[in-house]
Amino acid sequence: xxxxxxxxxxxxxxxxxxxxxxxxxxxxxxxxxxxxxxxxxxxxxxxxxxxxxxxxxxxxxxxxxxxxxxxxxxxxxxxxxxxxxxxxxxxxxxxxxxxxxxxxxxxxxxxxxxxxxxxxxxxxxxxxxxxxxxxxxxxxxxxxxxxxxxxxxxxxxxxxxxxxxxxxxxxxxxxxxxxxxxxxxxxxxxxxxxxxxxxxxxxxxxxxxxxxxxxxxxxxxxxxxxxxxxxxxxxxxxxxxxxxxxxxxxxxxxxxxxxxxxxxxxxxxxxxxxxxxxxxxxxxxxxxxxxxxxxxxxxxxxxxxxxxxxxxxxxxxxxxxxxxxxxxxxxxxxxxxxxxxxx
Amino acid sequence: xxxxxxxxxxxxxxxxxxxxxxxxxxxxxxxxxxxxxxxxxxxxxxxxxxxxxxxxxxxxxxxxxxxxxxxxxxxxxxxxxxxxxxxxxxxxxxxxxxxxxxxxxxxxxxxxxxxxxxxxxxxxxxxxxxxxxxxxxxxxxxxxxxxxxxxxxxxxxxxxxxxxxxxxxxxxxxxxxxxxxxxxxxxxxxxxxxxxxxxxxxxxxxxxxxxxxxxxxxxxxxxxxxxxxxxxxxxxxxxxxxxxxxxxxxxxxxxxxxxxxxxxxxxxxxxxxxxxxxxxxxxxxxxxxxxxxxxxxxxxxxxxxxxxxxx
Numbered sequence: 001x002x003x004x005x006x007x008x009x010x011x012x013x014x015x016x017x018x019x020x021x022x023x024x025x026x027x028x029x030x031x032x033x034x035x036x037x038x039x040x041x042x043x044x045x046x047x048x049x050x051x052x053x054x055x056x057x058x059x060x061x062x063x064x065x066x067x068x069x070x071x072x073x074x075x076x077x078x079x080x081x082x083x084x085x086x087x088x089x090x091x092x093x094x095x096x097x098x099x100x101x102x103x104x105x106x107x108x109x110x111x112x113x114x115x116x117x118x119x120x121x122x123x124x125x126x127x128x129x130x131x132x133x134x135x136x137x138x139x140x141x142x143x144x145x146x147x148x149x150x151x152x153x154x155x156x157x158x159x160x161x162x163x164x165x166x167x168x169x170x171x172x173x174x175x176x177x178x179x180x181x182x183x184x185x186x187x188x189x190x191x192x193x194x195x196x197x198x199x200x201x202x203x204x205x206x207x208x209x210x211x212x213x214x215x216x217x218x219x220x221x222x223x224x225x226x227x228x229x230x231x232x233x234x235x236x237x238x239x240x241x242x243x244x245x246x247x248x249x250x251x252x253x254x255x256x257x258x259x260x261x262x263x264x265x266x267x268x269x270x271x272x273x274x275x276x277x278x279x280x281x282x283x284x285x286x287x288x289x290x291x292x293x294x295x296x297x298x299x300x301x302x303x304x305x306x307x308x309x310x311x312x313x314x315x316x317x318x319x320x321x322x323x324x325x326x327x328x329x330x331x332x333x334x335x336x337x338x339x340x341x342x343x
Numbered sequence: 344x345x346x347x348x349x350x351x352x353x354x355x356x357x358x359x360x361x362x363x364x365x366x367x368x369x370x371x372x373x374x375x376x377x378x379x380x381x382x383x384x385x386x387x388x389x390x391x392x393x394x395x396x397x398x399x400x401x402x403x404x405x406x407x408x409x410x411x412x413x414x415x416x417x418x419x420x421x422x423x424x425x426x427x428x429x430x431x432x433x434x435x436x437x438x439x440x441x442x443x444x445x446x447x448x449x450x451x452x453x454x455x456x457x458x459x460x461x462x463x464x465x466x467x468x469x470x471x472x473x474x475x476x477x478x479x480x481x482x483x484x485x486x487x488x489x490x491x492x493x494x495x496x497x498x499x500x501x502x503x504x505x506x507x508x509x510x511x512x513x514x515x516x517x518x519x520x521x522x523x524x525x526x527x528x529x530x531x532x533x534x535x536x537x538x539x540x541x542x543x544x545x546x547x548x549x550x551x552x553x554x555x556x557x558x559x560x561x562x563x564x565x566x567x568x569x570x571x572x573x574x575x576x577x578x579x580x581x582x583x584x585x586x587x588x589x590x591x592x593x594x595x596x597x598x599x600x601x602x603x604x605x606x607x608x609x610x611x612x613x614x615x616x617x618x619x620x621x622x623x624x625x626x627x628x629x630x631x632x633x634x635x636x637x638x639x640x641x642x643x644x645x646x647x648x649x650x651x652x653x654x
Binding site: 004008066 | 395396397419422423425427429431432433434435437438444445446447448450451452489493617
């Protein structure tokens with residue numbers, strides 16, 4: 001069993017990978033660093049206060065006391081020039097000048113500023129005697145899945161599957177070809193299918209680790225969960241991994257040098273890094289581009305992963321992205337086998 | 344044992360507009376060590392890769408161990424019986440020696456154990472070293488070990504000792520000799536004359552895609568007509584007519600080689616005094632003088648008028 005060529009070829013792939021510290025970092029460390037950095041930077045601030053400045057002048061302290069009644073606002077007194085500078089730099093969301101009429105100075109394109117203006121105005125008007133016409137009650141909801149990190153983790157998972165699939169397969173094959181190792185294997189009775197299956201099996205072995213690392217990190221650090229079934233998620237990642245392994249094989253099918261294939265791989269991956277909605281929703285692209293964006297394999301994979309992880313959908317409900325992935329996988333494997341240069 | 348290990352007739356191969364092999368006839372007997380000898384670009388590697396089934400010939404007939412490469416079903420069966428070392432394979436640097444051998448071993452139905460093979464190439468103490476940490480000679484022995492592990496009947500070695508130090512070269516020669524003792528057949532290419540003379544029963548000297556001489560090293564050297572070579576250079580570009588050298592006692596051939604002249608002679612102790620006397624008579628002086636036993640190198644120079652090294 002251990003001496004079966006398929007076992008040996010798979011072991012070889014695994015060893016070549018884990019004995020290369022850079023490769024291990026780019027596959028396992030980098031996505032986690034990225035998730036950590038972006039998760040911290042774009043965390044939901046929750047109940048933190050919006051900073052408001054009251055410009056010094058007659059009645060400033062009274063005004064500041066009123067504004068402080070709102071739990072959502074933080075107040076400081078600033079001179080006119082300092083207040084403007086703080087507003088310009090984004091250190092305060094709103095500057096209120098005590099005068100008649102009161103002056104609200106803010107940047108209306110900033111959501112934070114508009115919120116601060118509404119909230120400040122509400123407490124000031126109430127203090128001056130305005131009475132609420134309707135009775136209201138607030139209900140707070142903390143729906144998981146709505147945060148940026150919930151959006152980001154499935155996208156990083158998809159991007160990671162793309163990178164390690166295309167890079168892991170393409171790079172290793174071209175390296176073997178440029179070192180004449182592929183030709184050497186062709187001089188033995190080794191079966192070509194065994195050689196290629198070795199890549200597939202080693203990809204699947206790493207897949208388990210990649211997913212466990214990223215999902216484990218997301219859950220541990222940010223409580224990002226999986227709403228749908230883990231089985232659906234596993235099947236989806238296997239499909240994604242195979243599809244990108246096929247693309248890696250295709251990219252590597254004729255290239256003779258590592259430099260040449262690196263360029264090709266970046267050419268293939270760059271549009272997907274930008275357009276496939278890993279870091280932001282691809283719906284931001286113009287409508288005319290949408291059909292092209294949606295047909296990309298990473299877009300389909302990201303959509304499907306978010307469908308399972310955030311919306312809790314089943315595979316049956318993800319027919320379109322799953323079909324897109326399947327077509328890419330079958331087509332790239334087929335084309336790669338036709339084009340492949342075995343020496 | 345009567346079928347030859349390799350038979351080829353009129354074997355041809357061209358790349359774009361370069362003719363690499365231009366009609367090659369060879370027969371390698373079972374149990375023989377056969378050398379393809381020649382300068383870089385003579386077509387040695389193309390020839391051996393056609394024999395190995397890695398490069399399809401453009402034309403001609405080729406039978407290896409009684410089978411043909413173009414029979415698809417016979418291919419794998421044939422590969423099971425061959426051991427191949429390519430000129431420029433770089434094995435994975437991040438695998439250990441034993442892991443590399445175990446990988447190659449898994450491709451064959453019949454094989455030696457990894458330990459046995461390590462012993463054959465004297466790499467037992469490197470079994471767990473990474474390939475990237477081996478010296479040039481150790482890497483080359485591992486490469487030959489990968490060829491030996493499938494218990495081949497026929498071993499192909501393409502320039503097995505190029506770039507190795509003398510000690511590593513001798514270690515490789517010992518491995519080849521052991522394989523021969525066990526009854527194996529070897530086809531190797533080399534541009535080291537000494538290697539061919541030491542290892543090969545017969546050699547084919549190749550130049551520009553053709554065999555220009557074929558025979559045992561002893562026969563080929565004997566074809567020069569004499570066993571010694573006297574090489575010299577004249578000081579101050581002095582000129583002495585070639586005919587004067589040819590007339591010296593025991594001189595069989597005169598070959599100008601750039602600003603040097605090589606004489607093939609029967610007996611050095613007669614030729615050298617006569618040469619010195621001729622110098623005195625012609626008022627010329629020698630700036631250099633050396634003598635050596637005739638080698639395959641001299642055969643190549645005699646046949647082509649060029650040095651093997653820079654041909």
